[in-house]
Amino acid sequence: MSYAIKQLSVFLENKPGELGFLTKTLSQGGVSIKSILLADSSDFGLARTLVDDPEKAKAVLENHGLSVRLTDVFGVRIDDVVGSFDRVVSLLSAKEINILYCYSFYESSSGIFIFSVPKEQFDEAVLALIAHGVEIIQAQHFYM
Amino acid sequence: MTCTKAETLDRASLEALQFFRLKETLERVYARVPFYKNAFDGAGVSPRDIIALCDLERLPFTKKQDLRDNYPFGLFAVPMEQIVRIHSSSGTTGKPTVVGYTEHDMDVWAEVVGRIFTMGGLTSCDILQNSTGYGLFTGGLGFHTAAERMKIAVVPSSTGFTSRQLLLLKDFGATAITGTPSFALHMAELAKAEGYDLHKDFRLKVGFFGAEPASRGLKEEIATTWGIDYHEVYGLSEIIGPGVAGSCKHSALLHINEDHFYPEIIDSLTCKPVPDGQRGELVITTLTKHGLPIIRYRTGDITSLTREPCACGRTLARIESIAGRSDDMLVINGVNVFPSQIEHVLSCVQGVTLNYQIIAKKKGHLDKLEVDVELDESLMRDDVAALERLKKECERSLLNHLYINVAIRLVAPKSIVRSEGKAVRVIDQRS
Numbered sequence: 001m002s003y004a005i006k007q008l009s010v011f012l013e014n015k016p017g018e019l020g021f022l023t024k025t026l027s028q029g030g031v032s033i034k035s036i037l038l039a040d041s042s043d044f045g046l047a048r049t050l051v052d053d054p055e056k057a058k059a060v061l062e063n064h065g066l067s068v069r070l071t072d073v074f075g076v077r078i079d080d081v082v083g084s085f086d087r088v089v090s091l092l093s094a095k096e097i098n099i100l101y102c103y104s105f106y107e108s109s110s111g112i113f114i115f116s117v118p119k120e121q122f123d124e125a126v127l128a129l130i131a132h133g134v135e136i137i138q139a140q141h142f143y144m
Numbered sequence: 145m146t147c148t149k150a151e152t153l154d155r156a157s158l159e160a161l162q163f164f165r166l167k168e169t170l171e172r173v174y175a176r177v178p179f180y181k182n183a184f185d186g187a188g189v190s191p192r193d194i195i196a197l198c199d200l201e202r203l204p205f206t207k208k209q210d211l212r213d214n215y216p217f218g219l220f221a222v223p224m225e226q227i228v229r230i231h232s233s234s235g236t237t238g239k240p241t242v243v244g245y246t247e248h249d250m251d252v253w254a255e256v257v258g259r260i261f262t263m264g265g266l267t268s269c270d271i272l273q274n275s276t277g278y279g280l281f282t283g284g285l286g287f288h289t290a291a292e293r294m295k296i297a298v299v300p301s302s303t304g305f306t307s308r309q310l311l312l313l314k315d316f317g318a319t320a321i322t323g324t325p326s327f328a329l330h331m332a333e334l335a336k337a338e339g340y341d342l343h344k345d346f347r348l349k350v351g352f353f354g355a356e357p358a359s360r361g362l363k364e365e366i367a368t369t370w371g372i373d374y375h376e377v378y379g380l381s382e383i384i385g386p387g388v389a390g391s392c393k394h395s396a397l398l399h400i401n402e403d404h405f406y407p408e409i410i411d412s413l414t415c416k417p418v419p420d421g422q423r424g425e426l427v428i429t430t431l432t433k434h435g436l437p438i439i440r441y442r443t444g445d446i447t448s449l450t451r452e453p454c455a456c457g458r459t460l461a462r463i464e465s466i467a468g469r470s471d472d473m474l475v476i477n478g479v480n481v482f483p484s485q486i487e488h489v490l491s492c493v494q495g496v497t498l499n500y501q502i503i504a505k506k507k508g509h510l511d512k513l514e515v516d517v518e519l520d521e522s523l524m525r526d527d528v529a530a531l532e533r534l535k536k537e538c539e540r541s542l543l544n545h546l547y548i549n550v551a552i553r554l555v556a557p558k559s560i561v562r563s564e565g566k567a568v569r570v571i572d573q574r575s
Binding site for chain 2: 011045065
């Protein structure tokens with residue numbers, strides 16, 4: 001499905017230099033990071049990144065001994081208007097779709113929100129949003 | 145009460161007593177425990193061939209593995225109707241090591257622990273705060289029974305809950321305490337932090353410590369900080385529990401109750417006896433146990449033995465504080481742990497690999513065990529909560545099976561350094 005963006009999840013230990021190793025490896029491998037979310041616990045973290053070439057990034061990172069998981073997420077373009085994010089979330093909750101996590105970044109005066117939902121609810125979530133005229137970003141948008 | 149006659153026998157009389165008891169024990173295990181019949185037959189020695197104490201060398205050793213192989217009651221030498229107490233320690237492959245006591249064994253146990261309490265000057269006028277773990281572990285109940293029989297008032301406080309222990313110690317006015325040396329220091333530190341005056345607020349005069357190694361400096365620190373006499377207690381559940389040996393007021397060496405437990409010191413590699421004064425592995429044969437008599441048990445503890453008379457008047461041989469282990473056993477706050485046990489528990493948890501590293505540390509005065517475990521790459525998930533649950537599961541599993549608190553740290557697949565040849569599984573940063 002072209003709406004499924006391949007996000008990289010990388011397990012990192014909670015210590016100085018771990019993230020630096022990830023970013024340096026990507027940069028030396030010629031991979032561009034589009035967005036990143038760091039989730040942390042007391043002694044480990046997960047770095048979730050959107051990159052321009054997920055397969056290449058995975059290969060580069062794995063060559064350097066990092067453990068990488070590709071996860072499907074989708075991106076939603078949301079205008080910078082009060083209530084627009086609420087509307088998207090409400091559409092998902094109406095369908096009882098569980099949002100696992102969400103992060104966002106700005107791109108030319110609108111926000112792009114990345115959603116992670118359970119695998120089995122992925123298609124339902126995307127279709128529900130499209131049906132209500134929400135703009136889902138094509139995965140291709142990031143891969144360049 | 146002073147020391148008993150058995151503790152002051154001249155060597156010839158003691159050896160005669162030991163030999164008489166040894167013969168009786170050997171006949172009993174040969175007739176009643178198939179494991180020993182097979183072992184003796186296999187070695188081509190019958191109890192009849194043992195005509196002097198030194199012939200004991202001809203008999204095969206008993207190892208911890210033999211207790212596990214005969215789990216749970218295979219080495220018991222009496223029918224269950226005669227067993228009145230069962231204790232157990234954690235095992236390596238899920239099976240614990242089990243020990244059983246008859247009423248007679250309980251009498252022996254109370255007697256040998258009682259001797260050590262007497263060395264510390266305890267009488268029925270004393271109050272003993274028994275800050276040693278109760279339950280399946282032999283420590284707490286071993287001390288408890290002996291103290292009760294001496295009509296000492298026992299406060300069965302067990303371990304942990306340090307603030308409450310301090311409150312009881314002050315309010316009940318215990319004159320004696322048991323526990324691990326590290327717990328004694330931990331208590332002292334907390335007592336100071338909570339504003340107690342260690343010399344004025346408490347009535348303690350003596351402490352009986354054991355279950356973990358303690359340097360001379362540490363012993364002195366505990367004695368001075370609390371203002372008490374320090375007595376060391378040695379024991380292991382396979383032999384009886386605490387009470388195998390204990391130190392008197394006159395020396396730091398521990399009198400071994402050799403009229404009940406016959407000691408040998410051997411070279412761990414050649415298995416040959418080493419001369420008095422030289423270090424080697426302590427091997428013990430029980431001379432009076434009925435429930436679980438044990439022949440030439442390899443304790444794994446490294447020590448040396450002296451038969452020089454002691455200023456206290458006791459003629460019993462003395463061992464030095466345990467200087468180390470002949471195997472990779474770790475002592476964590478008094479609990480014995482083998483790395484293989486940790487490995488076995490982890491092997492039962494889905495999602496982690498068997499690439500791990502055990503790190504023993506000191507946190508304040510207490511031991512802290514950390515285990516780094518590599519995640520299984522194929523089970524790696526983009527889910528922090530699932531990883532947290534995995535970490536908790538490892539910790540809970542180790543607590544349930546080994547009775548120890550371990551801090552698990554999940555680490556990335558393939559991140560633990562592979563060394564050439566044998567993996568470095570244990571890093572002990574405590575000394």
